[in-house]
Amino acid sequence: xxxxxxxxxxxxxxAVGAAVLALTALGLSLVFGIMRVVNVAHGEFFMLGAIVAWxxxxxxxxxxxxxxxxxxxxxxxxxxxxxxLGDRLVLKRVHYDPEATIVATIGILYIIQQLALMTYGxxxxxxxxxxxxxxxxxxxEFGETGFEIYYPWGFGTTTYKLFVIGAAAVILVGFWLFLxxxxxxxxxxxxxxxxxxxxxxxxxxxxxxxxxxxLGAALAALAAVLIVPIQQAHYLMGGDPLLLSFxxxxxxxxxxxxxxxxxxxxxxxxxxxxxxxxxPTLAKIIATLLVALVLVFRPQGLFGKKPx
Amino acid sequence: MKVLGLHLGLxxxxxxxxxILPAYHQGNLSRIMVLATYAVGYNxxxxxxxxxxxxxAMFFGAGMYGxxxxxxxxGVGAVPAFGIGLVSAAVLSAxxxxxxxxxxGVAFMxxxxxxxxxxxxxxxYFGEWTRGDEGFVLAQQIRRxxxxxxxxxxxxxxxxxxxxxxxxxxxxxxxxxxxGHVLVAVRENEERTRMLGYSVWSHKFWAVVIxxxxxxxxxxxxxxxxxxxxxxxxxxxxxxxxxxWVLLGGAGTTIGPFVGTLFMFYLIDYLSGLTTAYMLxxxxxxxxxxxxxxxxxxxxxRKRWVxxxx
Numbered sequence: 001x002x003x004x005x006x007x008x009x010x011x012x013x014x015a016v017g018a019a020v021l022a023l024t025a026l027g028l029s030l031v032f033g034i035m036r037v038v039n040v041a042h043g044e045f046f047m048l049g050a051i052v053a054w055x056x057x058x059x060x061x062x063x064x065x066x067x068x069x070x071x072x073x074x075x076x077x078x079x080x081x082x083x084x085l086g087d088r089l090v091l092k093r094v095h096y097d098p099e100a101t102i103v104a105t106i107g108i109l110y111i112i113q114q115l116a117l118m119t120y121g122x123x124x125x126x127x128x129x130x131x132x133x134x135x136x137x138x139x140x141e142f143g144e145t146g147f148e149i150y151y152p153w154g155f156g157t158t159t160y161k162l163f164v165i166g167a168a169a170v171i172l173v174g175f176w177l178f179l180x181x182x183x184x185x186x187x188x189x190x191x192x193x194x195x196x197x198x199x200x201x202x203x204x205x206x207x208x209x210x211x212x213x214x215l216g217a218a219l220a221a222l223a224a225v226l227i228v229p230i231q232q233a234h235y236l237m238g239g240d241p242l243l244l245s246f247x248x249x250x251x252x253x254x255x256x257x258x259x260x261x262x263x264x265x266x267x268x269x270x271x272x273x274x275x276x277x278x279x280p281t282l283a284k285i286i287a288t289l290l291v292a293l294v295l296v297f298r299p300q301g302l303f304g305k306k307p308x
Numbered sequence: 309m310k311v312l313g314l315h316l317g318l319x320x321x322x323x324x325x326x327x328i329l330p331a332y333h334q335g336n337l338s339r340i341m342v343l344a345t346y347a348v349g350y351n352x353x354x355x356x357x358x359x360x361x362x363x364x365a366m367f368f369g370a371g372m373y374g375x376x377x378x379x380x381x382x383g384v385g386a387v388p389a390f391g392i393g394l395v396s397a398a399v400l401s402a403x404x405x406x407x408x409x410x411x412x413g414v415a416f417m418x419x420x421x422x423x424x425x426x427x428x429x430x431x432x433y434f435g436e437w438t439r440g441d442e443g444f445v446l447a448q449q450i451r452r453x454x455x456x457x458x459x460x461x462x463x464x465x466x467x468x469x470x471x472x473x474x475x476x477x478x479x480x481x482x483x484x485x486x487x488g489h490v491l492v493a494v495r496e497n498e499e500r501t502r503m504l505g506y507s508v509w510s511h512k513f514w515a516v517v518i519x520x521x522x523x524x525x526x527x528x529x530x531x532x533x534x535x536x537x538x539x540x541x542x543x544x545x546x547x548x549x550x551x552x553w554v555l556l557g558g559a560g561t562t563i564g565p566f567v568g569t570l571f572m573f574y575l576i577d578y579l580s581g582l583t584t585a586y587m588l589x590x591x592x593x594x595x596x597x598x599x600x601x602x603x604x605x606x607x608x609x610r611k612r613w614v615x616x617x618x
Contacts, residue, residue: 038414094598097415099360103555104598106548110591116583151588239544246418285429292422295415296407 005155006137014272016230019168020223021271022264024241025248026175027219029260032249034212039095040105042220043242045083045111049053049075049221050127050233051120057127067131068229075225076218082112082218087210096209109238116235123268129160129229164226171222172261179257190213244271247291253280253300311618315480318563319473324466338465340528340573341472342564343549345414347557348475349522349564350550355560356479356488357515358495362417363424364550366404369431370540371396371524376537377437379450386453390528397524398517400427405516409509424547432541451535464533471529472566475522480562482518483618489594491515493561522552545587553592555597558606562618567605 028042052075057067086108088205094100138149179185191198191208199205220241224233231237248267252259267287274283318319326334346368374396378384385391408419432440451458458467482488485504490511493501502508528570529536540546549572557568572593581588601608610617 038418090595090599100598100602101418102360102362102414103551104595106551107591107594107598108521110587112593113589114585114591118588121490122584194434204596208599246422279433281429281433285426285433288422288426292426293407295419295422296410299411299415 002139003153005137005152007273008137009155010104010273011156011269012161012274013057013276014156014269016164016227016259017272018265018268019165020227021244021248022172022261022269023168023223023226024220025252025260025264026172027216027223029249029252029257030219030247031213031216033257034188035096035209036093036098037101037213038098038105039213040102040242041109041112042216042245043238043240044109044116045079045114045238046220046224046241047118047233047235047238048079048082048112048217049224050237051116051235052078052221052227053225053228054127054233055120063130064128068127068130068225071127072225075161076221078149079221080214080218084210085143091213092206113235113238116246120233120235124232124234124303126232127228130162132160132229134158160229160263164230165228168223170279173199173218178259192208216262221304244268247287250291252297252305276307310616311484314617315476315562318566319469319476322469322472323466325467326462326469327541329332331461334461334465336573338461338468338579340569341468342526342533343553344569344575345472345475345526345529346526347553347569348472348479348562349519349524349526351519351554351559351565352479352491352563353515353519354551354554355558355564356482356491356495357512357519359512359515360417360551361420361428361519361547362551363420363422363547364520365405365542365544365546366424366526367397367401367523368522368530368546369427369539370400370520371527371529372531372541373431373438373527374446374524375528376446376531378444380444380537381437386451390525390532393531394521394525395526397527398521401517401520401524402513406515406519409512409516421544425543425544428539428542428544431542438537438539439562441539443536443540445536446531446537448535456465458494458533459535468531471525475525476562478522479493480618482563487511487514487597494561500549502517510522543591544563548590552594555604556593558604558608558610559608561604561610564604564606572607572617601612 024042024046027045028039031037031039046235051073056071057064060067060070090104090108091101094104112279129162134156135158136151139152139155140147140149185205187198188208188211190201190203191205193206207276223241244267248263249260251267252261252263271283322337325337346364350361351365355360368415371393375389377395378392379386392546404420404423408416408423411419431438433559438444448457448459456463458464490506491499493504494508494511498508527541530541553568553572554565555568556572557566558564575589576586579589580604599605603611606617
C-alpha cells in the first residue's frame with residue numbers, strides 16, 4: 001500500500017482509540033476535578049466493564065446486538081456500583097486524604113484485578129460485535145489514463161469501528177449537556193468550585209462524591225464495552241488505559257474537562273499513528289517521559305490556565 | 309543505648325538464625341533481608357521525609373541492571389560491578405530528584421510513576437542486552453568475590469545480612485543526627501522548616517539520593533546473590549511492594565521496613581501455594597492499613613507501648 005492510504009488507516013485506528021480514550025479519561029478527570037482524588041484503580045473499572053460485557057453478551061442468546069445492548073446497560077451499572085461501594089467503604093472513611101486515597105485505590109486495583117483473575121480466569125475472550133460489515137475505501141491516483149478512483153486491497157474499515165467513534169461522540173456531547181444543563185450537573189460543579197460553600201447551601205457533598213466516583217467508573221466501563229468487540233477482554237487489560245488516561249488528564253490540565261477531551265483526541269490519534277509507523281515501545285517511552293516533563297515544567301497542563 | 313541495643317540485637321538474632329534455620333527458611337530470609345534493604349531505602353524518603361514515590365522500582369532496577377549488564381556484557385568482577393550498580397542508582401536518583409522535586413503532592417507521585425514506567429519500557433526496548441521480560445541469568449562462576457562463592461546458601465545469607473546491617477545502621481544513625489531531624493521537620497511542616505533557615509530543597513534532594521542509592525544497592529545485591537536480572541523487577545508492582553512493606557511495618561520507624569517485608573513475604577509465600585491470585589492479599593492489606601492502622605505495626609507499637617522506638 002502507498003503512504004496515503006496507510007496514513008488514513010492509521011488515522012482511523014487512532015480515532016477509534018481516541019474515542020475510547022476520551023471516555024475513559026473523562027471519568028478519571030471528573031473524579032479528580034470534583035473529588036481531588038487520584039483514582040489509580042480507574043483502569044480496573046475499565047477491565048470490569050469489559051469482563052461484565054463478555055459475561056452478559058455470552059449469557060444472552062439470540063442476535064449479538066441484543067447482548068451488546070444489554071452489556072452497554074449492565075456493565076456501567078456494575079462498575080459504577082462497585083465504585084460507589086469502594087467510595088462508601090474506603091475513600092469516605094479516610095476523608096479523601098490524598099496520600100491515603102492513592103494507597104487505598106492501589107489496594108482496590110489489586111482487589112478487583114485479582115478477583116477477576118479468580119472468577120473470570122486468565123484467558124482473553126472476545127465479544128461478538130452487534131454488526132460488523134467491511135467498508136472498502138476508495139483511493140485515487142493520476143495514472144496513464146489520468147485521474148482514476150480505485151479500491152486498494154486491504155484499504156478499508158468496518159461499520160463497527162465507525163460506530164464506536166460515533167457513539168463516543170454522542171456520549172461525550174450527552175455528558176457535557178448533563179454537566180452544564182441538568183440540576184445534578186450544577187450540584188456537581190458547585191461541589192467542585194467550593195466544597196465548604198456547597199455544604200453550607202445544603203448540598204449533600206458526600207452523596208455527590210459517591211455519585212461522581214460511580215459515574216467516573218461507569219464511563220470507563222462504557223468505554224470498555226465499546227472496545228471489547230475489537231480488543232478482547234482480559235484481566236490485565238486495565239494497565240494501558242490507566243496510563244493513557246493519566247497522560248491525557250495531565251496534558252489536558254488536571255481537572256479541566258474540556259482540556260481532557262482535546263488531549264484525548266490528540267493523544268489517541270498520535271498514539272494510533274505513531275504505533276503504525278514506529279516501534280510502539282519507543283513511542284510509549286518518549287510519551288511517558290514527555291508527560292512527566294510536562295508535569296514538572298507546566299503542572300497546570302498544556303491547556304490549563306496558570307493558577308492565579 | 310537502648311536504641312543501639314535493639315538494632316544490634318536484631319542483627320545478632322538474624323546472625324544466629326542463619327546457623328540454625330532449615331535451608332528453605334534460610335533462603336527465604338536471605339531474600340527478605342535484601343528486599344528489606346530496598347524497603348529501608350524507600351523508608352528514608354517516604355517514612356522520614358514524607359515524599360511518597362510510586363516509582364522506586366527504577367532505582368532498584370538501576371542497581372540491578374548496573375551490576376548485571378556490567379558483569380554479563382562487560383566482564384566486570386562482582387565488586388566493581390556492585391560499585392557500578394550503586395553509581396547508576398545514585399546518578400538516576402539525583403536526576404529524578406532534580407526534576408521531580410519541582411512538583412509536590414499528587415504530581416510528585418505521578419511523575420515518579422511515569423519515570424519508572426519509562427525505565428521499565430526502556431528495559432524492554434533494549435531487549436538485545438537486557439533480554440526484556442525473560443531476563444538473563446548471571447552464571448554461578450562469575451558470582452564470586454575472591455574465593456567466596458556468593459551462590460552458596462550460607463555465604464549468600466551472610467552477604468545479605470551484611471548489606472541489611474549497613475542499611476539499617478545507616479538509617480538508625482540518620483535518626484540521631486541533625487540531618488535526620490531536619491528530614492522529619494520537612495515531613496511535618498515544610499514551611500516552618502524553611503522559615504527556621506534550613507534548605508528544604510537540598511534536604512529533600514539528599515533524601516531522594518540516599519533512598520535511591522540504598523534501593524539500588526538492594527537491586528544490585530539481589531542480582532548478585534540470586535543470579536537473575538529481569539524487567540519484572542522494574543515493573544509497577546515492584547514500586548508498590550516497598551510502599552506496602554513500609555506501610556505495614558510502620559513508616560518512619562527504622563525496623564518497620566524489615567518487619568513489614570518479613571510478614572508480607574511469608575504471607576504471599578503461603579498464599580501463592582493456594583491460589584494464583586495471591587496479589588489479592590496485597591490489595592486487601594493496603595486497604596486495611598489505610599483504614600485501620602495508618603502507622604503500621606511498629607508505628608502502632610510505638611504509639612501504645614514503646615515511645616522511644618526510633
